[in-house]
Amino acid sequence: MKLTDAEWQVMNCLWEKHPATARGIAGRLPPQVKWAYTTIRTLLARLIEKGAVREYKEGNTSLYEPILTRENARRSALKTLVDHAFDGAYGPLMHFLVNDPNLTPKQRQALEEALKEQPEKRGGKENDRDNQ
Amino acid sequence: MKLTDAEWQVMNCLWEKHPATARGIAGRLPPQVKWAYTTIRTLLARLIEKGAVREYKEGNTSLYEPILTRENARRSALKTLVDHAFDGAYGPLMHFLVNDPNLTPKQRQALEEALKEQPEKRGGKENDRDNQ
DNA sequence: TGACACTTACTACGTTTGTAGTAAACTGTG
DNA sequence: CACAGTTTACTACAAACGTAGTAAGTGTCA
Numbered sequence A, B: 001m002k003l004t005d006a007e008w009q010v011m012n013c014l015w016e017k018h019p020a021t022a023r024g025i026a027g028r029l030p031p032q033v034k035w036a037y038t039t040i041r042t043l044l045a046r047l048i049e050k051g052a053v054r055e056y057k058e059g060n061t062s063l064y065e066p067i068l069t070r071e072n073a074r075r076s077a078l079k080t081l082v083d084h085a086f087d088g089a090y091g092p093l094m095h096f097l098v099n100d101p102n103l104t105p106k107q108r109q110a111l112e113e114a115l116k117e118q119p120e121k122r123g124g125k126e127n128d129r130d131n132q
Numbered sequence C: 001t002g003a004c005a006c007t008t009a010c011t012a013c014g015t016t017t018g019t020a021g022t023a024a025a026c027t028g029t030g
Numbered sequence D: 001c002a003c004a005g006t007t008t009a010c011t012a013c014a015a016a017c018g019t020a021g022t023a024a025g026t027g028t029c030a
Helices: A005-016 A022-028 A037-050 A070-085 A090-099 A105-117 B005-016 B022-028 B037-050 B070-085 B090-099 B105-117
Strands: A053-058 A061-066 B053-058 B061-066
Touching (some): A005 A037, A037 A053, A090 B070, B005 B022, B022 B061, B037 B053, B090 B105
Antiparallel strands (some): B053 B061
């Protein structure tokens, strides 16, 4: 499931709080984003068409809820990035990240700790991958 | 500098070997990608317009060379990803990466090592960031 | 020198994306 | 109930993208 830039904004609002109305989403968009109400509706319609969002009515009003999970959206976005920018392998990405000057010492340390505290917690989600 | 999916393919070929002809690029595209010669020309033209590639003639033939570096393209793509999918912060991305089941134990270990062997190598590139 | 192959320059065209507008339906309120 | 504001349904439209076609020029070899 691939999201466009604008769709990410909407999904981010939805993940933050749902179900939500279009108006509610408008209220939670970052301040720089000033979209017409109908723009948000259009984006929601496209997300529904894609199967990333579900809509249901409460009286006259539409409520929206994410179907695509943030986790899966992230996974998929990361995969796309890795595919075209990092030879399709996570290794080069990691290497780049670790080498990147954007990485402050604090972040570097955080990463290191995250690595240590996560020896092999995962395991059961193998087939949950790449869907949606 | 933002690249589209198709443009990444072309840039990847160019970074791999340059200067290159359009024909040469065609030859180095991944096997699944079967573009008409003119498609590659079109993409190159768009990349030139964006300032990511430079073209010069040798006799009748056009040679192409990347201006945008792979490093910068990666940095920028990563920033875009982080911006919409990870709250604009590298921390959550790292956390996600470390937690991701896509990360094999081997990769995890590689990461760990990369972290160790890169204590604070960088430093002089502070203003090289976010340009291009 | 003419035919063939390759290159270039220019144009094309459907789809996706960003960003809305409009008209009609609905709802709450004086 | 009439009016004002809200919501919906439908449509719009330019820019970006993916993908290529065509015509005209050039080099080469028999």
